[in-house]
Amino acid sequence: MNGRSIYMDHIAGTPVASEVLEAMMPFLVEHFGNPASIHHLGEAPQDAIFRARSQTAALIGAEPEEIIFTSGGTEANNLAIKGVAFQRMSQGRHLVVSAIEHYSVLYAAKALERFGFEITLVPVDEHGVVDPDDVKKAMRPDTVLVSIMHANNEVGTIQSLADIASVVHEGGALLHTDAIASVGRIPVHVQELGVDLLSLAANQFNGPKGVGALYCRKGTSLWPLFHGGGQEDGRRTGTENVAGIVGLGAAAERVRGRLTQKMERCARLEKLLRDRIAQTIEEVRFNGHPHRHIPGWVNVSIRYVEGEALLLHMDLRGICVAGASACMSITAKASHVLEAMGLLGDGAFGTLLFTLDEDNTEDEVHQAVETLGAVVSRLRSMSPLYATRAAS
Amino acid sequence: MNGRSIYMDHIAGTPVASEVLEAMMPFLVEHFGNPASIHHLGEAPQDAIFRARSQTAALIGAEPEEIIFTSGGTEANNLAIKGVAFQRMSQGRHLVVSAIEHYSVLYAAKALERFGFEITLVPVDEHGVVDPDDVKKAMRPDTVLVSIMHANNEVGTIQSLADIASVVHEGGALLHTDAIASVGRIPVHVQELGVDLLSLAANQFNGPKGVGALYCRKGTSLWPLFHGGGQEDGRRTGTENVAGIVGLGAAAERVRGRLTQKMERCARLEKLLRDRIAQTIEEVRFNGHPHRHIPGWVNVSIRYVEGEALLLHMDLRGICVAGASACMSITAKASHVLEAMGLLGDGAFGTLLFTLDEDNTEDEVHQAVETLGAVVSRLRSMSPLYATRAAS
Missing domain, CATH: 3.90.1150.10 (Aspartate Aminotransferase, domain 1)
Known part of the structure; x- marks a missing residue:
């Protein structure tokens, strides 16, 4: 070499940007308190998470309370797929995903067959584009969730999610999108895309590994993958990876400006x-x-x-x-x-x-x-x- | 003040120890490669995870391949409870947990009622001690998992897990222990305790937040909470939190020596x-x-x-x-x-x-x-x- x-x-x-690392460091060292603590050492971490939630929301046009911090993109995808499926399984056990999804969507959906779910794969054309009509054809009365990725990680193709969202919502299902490859690389706005759930990962835009987020539209309920103390409004519990979350927020703000x-x-x-x-x-x-x-x-x-x-x-x-x-x-x-x-x-x-x-x-x-x-x-x-x- | x-x-x-932070830093900065990459930037992270797995295993007397890295203690507890329950649900849908478990065990078990599981709580005495006989009484032919914490996070009481393990294994179930409060504070040896699964969290012994591990005895299979690319031998997939994992390993080695x-x-x-x-x-x-x-x-x-x-x-x-x-x-x-x-x-x-x-x-x-x-x-x-x- x-x-x-x-x-x-x-x-x-991607490498962690220097300003992102700088934002993270105090939460690895002096501000080591638990955000759940009532005493004063809980305050700086609490405030930092609050700020990171706003920064992350701002990057995708969401409200802060619609952001659920996760341990990365794979968890966000799994939480969306399994969380919706398990929450809504009394309404129906059918999922629709595209054939070009990342394995953390494809295999998460496939794993639900053990619980009686059926999965329909939507094809793509030679450019990797999903036709909204094909999504419509794939949907059934018992479809509870459709998951179509925003931009494909391998070929980069971007889907027309707004058109797909119309079809999905007409059919009475929720739409999740894996936007891990796109967030921080192209404009992503949850309202314009019309999605109900969206996954992102800090490491795709110069934030740290091991942290990501699931956007979850207000009023959309999930069966949590983790139950416990009640963090993230009970939707994703566990002592927060404070430094990682701060890194995600800082990376989101950084990339939004450039x-x-x-x-x-x-x-x-x-x-x-x-x-x-x-x-x-x-x-x-x-x-x-x-x-x-x-x-x-x-x-x-x-x-x-x-x-x-x-x-x-x-x-x-x-x-x-x-x-x-x-x-x-x-x-x-x-x-x-x-x-x-x-x-x-x-x-x-x-x-x-x-x-x-x-x-x-x-x-x-x-x-x-x-x-x-x-x-x-x-x-x-x-x-x-x-x-x-x-x-x- | x-x-x-x-x-x-x-x-x-606990605050991150300086030598732990020092071990982590290169993996936030120069060694930012993805451990899954074939090219040479994947090598340093791969090697570091390999080393951290050995260090973590050594702290609890396990084999490296029995360590599954997670995003913390709550995930480890949830993966143990739900992973075993979903994997073995055709064999039975009954779980036994003690009344003094952390909420990430209690609520994870309780959440499984949606899937037809029944939960039996084992009482404790006035010192917070679980009597192995009470575990025996609580078990049924359809019990697939018993979860009894090693040391209680609130009162510190340590259970006689080896005695409980005998009872559980005689009854044909698996034994999980939440050892989050005990690992790094008292000697913990999975063979002596006789447990099949054990949860730990780095932040309890001067490692970073957002990383933990589940010990999973060889031959014990789990339904993964995350499906996807196949990391952690398919048991916990997703791009690794390399710096966090390195921090866990370094913290494990540090505390073992002192x-x-x-x-x-x-x-x-x-x-x-x-x-x-x-x-x-x-x-x-x-x-x-x-x-x-x-x-x-x-x-x-x-x-x-x-x-x-x-x-x-x-x-x-x-x-x-x-x-x-x-x-x-x-x-x-x-x-x-x-x-x-x-x-x-x-x-x-x-x-x-x-x-x-x-x-x-x-x-x-x-x-x-x-x-x-x-x-x-x-x-x-x-x-x-x-x-x-x-x-x-």
């Missing part, structure tokens, strides 16, 4: 990356919606090379990108997202996901593409498929 | 506190088992004063103690623990809980008792009950 590494895997996590410039910068870097890849490497395919996607997302399939090998060779040269979704690396399966988009095809593609952030530079993009070009040439030179490609 | 406050509420939370001296110091300070209170204030009653309790725990009921007023007056004078359990302060109900011990009586007592730690000093103990004496005198001078006490 030649010196410093180039990080283009921001969907897997979202427009961040999006512009990411879009510019993304265009450069796409153009340079297209110029440098033949037989590539960009996956995801051409326009409606998260700025900075480049999901590219490269013919005649193997994905795992690509990833490892890039890593050896100091360039951190993702293959499948970050959370999937440990299982190393083929992407269910590309499969749902009908793009797995003959399997003779290796796919990389570049997720750029504002801390990336044009220099890094040039270096990444040069490296990618060299790696692809090398891998193709060893590939029997590439050698005989004229025949195919 | 005269200068620095005196903190004697360690059950509500447990004997810590216990001795806490016991000495506790004795001083008890003696001085008994000398200074008339008509007090110490609650909990006289010998088998956590060193440093002083739960004292003081006649003719009101608990809330005691607490607030102590706080105004800079002394932080607890009334009911920390997690209960927000609801301010009478203690269900004292009630189960038959000690609520005529209600003419105010109860304070002092939980000392090795960072307390003899000077602080003297100062706390002087203050307490003054506060009690003042409150009693205003109490009609005290004025007419001779009549009673």
Whole structure:
């Protein structure tokens, strides 16, 4: 590896911003009191959580009391899916989710089959877009919850949630959206999206790991995953991760003030990356919606090379990108997202996901593409498929 | 308040030790990678979690793979109760818990009534001790789980878990213990206790808030509260709170090396506190088992004063103690623990809980008792009950 590494895997996590860390530190050290305590050491943590709740709410256009702090995005997704399902199971046991959901939605829904729930998967088109009409077709009188992600973590495609919300509410169900990839990267407003529940994670916008939130529209009740002392209005009990919550709030406020410039910068870097890849490497395919996607997302399939090998060779040269979704690396399966988009095809593609952030530079993009070009040439030179490609 | 406050509420939370914070910091800043990533930025977090798992396991005599990291004690308790109940519900829907469990056990069990579970509460004696025979009587052929806490958070009483474990296993059920108050304060060894599941929280022994663990004996399967990407062997999925987990590991290793001296110091300070209170204030009653309790725990009921007023007056004078359990302060109900011990009586007592730690000093103990004496005198001078006490 030649010196410093180039990080283009921001969907897997982002570094904690210095001002976020600064906000957190007092709550790791001097303000160690329990927010539930009546004595004065409970006050600073209580006030800090109050402030973080407002900061988090402001990022998504919610009211502070609609924010439930969680231990991250996975908990938020599980709380939404299981919380609504268990709360409403006397009304019906049918859930609708899209085929390209993150596993923390897909598997949470699937796990409910043990309790007699049935799950219907909504398909997507070749760009990863859910058609609201397909949601309508999937719904039944006993549907209690629909969960359609806002922007897909792998291909970045953004859904038309407002249209989906109309359909879902007409059908008498609630709409949850996994907005973990989108919050902090594009404008997210719960009223405009029309959702009843929305998941977000601090680590996607320079906050700490281990903290996230579920937006839960006023009047929407959940069966809590955790019961106990009564924190978070009884919806998510347990002594608060005060430093983490403060970090989420600070990160939310930070990104809210810079979202427009961040999006512009990411879009510019993304265009450069796409153009340079297209110029440098033949037989590539960009996956995801051409326009409606998260700025900075480049999901590219490269013919005649193997994905795992690509990833490892890039890593050896100091360039951190993702293959499948970050959370999937440990299982190393083929992407269910590309499969749902009908793009797995003959399997003779290796796919990389570049997720750029504002801390990336044009220099890094040039270096990444040069490296990618060299790696692809090398891998193709060893590939029997590439050698005989004229025949195919 | 005269200068620095005196903190004697360690059950509500402990400050993060400097060496613990030092271990955590790199994982908030430079090593921000996702442990699930294949590229090299995943390595340091992976290694750190591996190490923290061993450190945590070593503190309780477990194998590393038997440790499931959670977002804290409440999650660990809920995962144990609901995880076992949902996993085994085809075998039976009966749970046994003691009457003095923390609310994160009691309410988690109670919440399962929605799924057809029945809960039997086991009584305790006047010292807060569970009789194994009472556990035996409470068990039924359809009992799938018994949960009896190791040491009670309010009165500190330690149970004879090994005897209870024999009874539970003879009856074909699993035994969970909430050891949140005991781990890091007294020796805890899962094999000696004979438990199948055990909850602990970092913040009880100078680790950070927002992280804990569930010990889950090899071969014990759980229905996960979170489904998703597959972390923690699928038993608790979600991107890891790496810094928090590292903090838990470091805190576990730190306290393991000093447990004997810590216990001795806490016991000495506790004795001083008890003696001085008994000398200074008339008509007090110490609650909990006289010998088998956590060193440093002083739960004292003081006649003719009101608990809330005691607490607030102590706080105004800079002394932080607890009334009911920390997690209960927000609801301010009478203690269900004292009630189960038959000690609520005529209600003419105010109860304070002092939980000392090795960072307390003899000077602080003297100062706390002087203050307490003054506060009690003042409150009693205003109490009609005290004025007419001779009549009673």
